[in-house]
Amino acid sequence: MNLRARVFEALGTVYDPELDEPITTLGFVGSCVVDGDDVSVRLRLPTPQCAPNFAFLMAADAAAAVRTVSDGSVHVVLEDHYTGKEINAAINRGEGFSDAFPGETAGDLRALRMLFQRKALLARQSRLRSTATKLGELDGPDAERCRELRRALGIDASDDAPAFVTGDGDPVEASDVRFWRMASLTALSLETNGGMCRDLLKTRYGEVAA
């Protein structure tokens, strides 16, 4: 596999934290240029006003992912964004979110990321709803993503662990109507937002996103 393909594979592990979808399938990778060992990636979002915190996470995660496959210089640029100047400067200095917006943050983005990982877990589980009791009984892409999200949240992701859990890791009964209603509503919310993001990106850049 050549470097460009490996870079793209690495970018495929970067998720929009709000939509729980890879930035590559959302069409957020505008261009990717490889010159020897040096990599330059341009990211683009559906609107210039997309939330700066999520935009920062995607740009920082993209830079970190590319660095795992390239020993050369890595340059990630978020283009056409109203806080792009601040975000790009911090990313390329290797700094955090609070450095990008001094005085405008109260902490780092860890709590925000975890909040949305919990939502994503809820949404994924709603698509997997079944009589399964052990996580090992579930398979397919949604189940794999559930395992990743559980590990990220510090929730047991072993085969013998409960198949379905709340965002805090508590087991969920198959008959818990309220949980499943909230889970499907969360899934709908994420899917609707993803659809709107795709439509806006297409309107903005005139290309059909994957």
Place this chain on the structure above:
Amino acid sequence: MYEKNGEKYFVLDSHLHFWDASPANWVPGAEEFAKGWIECFHAYQGLGPAETHWSIEHFQKYSVEDFEKDVFQDGHVDVAVFQSTYLKEWYTKGFNSIEQNAELLDRFPGKLILNGRWDPREGEAGLEQLRADHAKYGIQGVKLYTAEWYKGSRGWKLTDPEAVPFLDTCVELGIKNLHVHKGPTIWPLDKDAFDVSDIDHVATDYQDLNFIIEHVGLPRIEDFCFMATQERNVYAGLAVVIGGLMHARPKFFAKVMGELLFWVGEDKMLFGSDYAIWEPKWQVEGFVDWEMPDDSECADYPRLDANGKKKILGLNAAALYGVDVPEEFQAAGEPAAQEDAQLVEGPA
């Protein structure tokens, strides 16, 4: 008004604008933000039917004649609520300030309801302005845009202590309809700007006020629904739901409507076109024609009949704003009348 299949609909558009986003109104030095903002709105228009798309030049600034034709002549709208949005860091005279909007009142007597706005970061001067706007225009409502930039701050929350005197003043003056619009920035920036829990708190504390959550809290519809179901005085503003989804993503539209009907109910949902993002005509006509799909994914959702559509398109908002609606537009109260209507319409 709009009439279809013998049903008459009184249309109260609870959310529209008369803006000036033309380059002449861009704040020097902030051109990229002013330009980016209106281009973003313009992209949203792209989610509507192709034949309703405008050029960016037309979209930046449209005339009173355009407004009259699109809203009152072609758009079936009987009464419309102007939501004043300032954004004065980007637009010199404001995006659509209360003064700009007020200029249209005399031209369309009885057809426009003017809402004001406030921003807790403006402190005492902001309170005085709110009182002055109320005295001058008799406003019954305000638009609150929590993501507005102000002197280095990129947003605010309804639970900020500075908001308390403004909420108290709304109660005192009888400014009872608060249209809350969440945007992408807020302080601190590491928090979720679209989080609606601040509305939950103030809705509980201020039972005399109504909180209309614009675009139903999108992109946090799950948090919105969960909150709205617990709060008597929280309403769903459908701007963006109808305009942004009904044409572009009909399947999502059906499911979002289904969830809203389940959690919020047809008595607390308000039509808003968000003009000039989208023209009201296709939204009103399409919504009246819309039916919950018969597929299994929508099987659990409540159905919406002509009576429910009458409430959403106008009657609910008319009640909030004290607008008298003639008897011929009222929803039929008797269940028997509903059955009759179904018999008349016959199978689809």
